[in-house]
Amino acid sequence: xxxxxxxxxxxxxxxxxxxxxxxxxxxxxxxxxxxxxxxxxxxxxxxxxxxxxxxxxxxx
Numbered sequence: 143x144x145x146x147x148x149x150x151x152x153x154x155x156x157x158x159x160x161x162x163x164x165x166x167x168x169x170x171x172x173x174x175x176x177x178x179x180x181x182x183x184x185x186x187x188x189x190x191x192x193x194x195x196x197x198x199x200x201x202x
Contacts, residue, residue: 157199167192 171190178190 159199161199162195162197164192 171192175186
């Protein structure tokens, strides 16, 4: 099973099952958390749920 839908999963035999997630959204949220920490000394106390998509291959 692969993670984050890297392009290589399409060229493997057998096809891997992979999970697609938004690396951009994850990076943006983490960047905002880091900026908050640098300015206040505290990390935000919150949970964030991002959507994912699964692409089934023969390795499930």
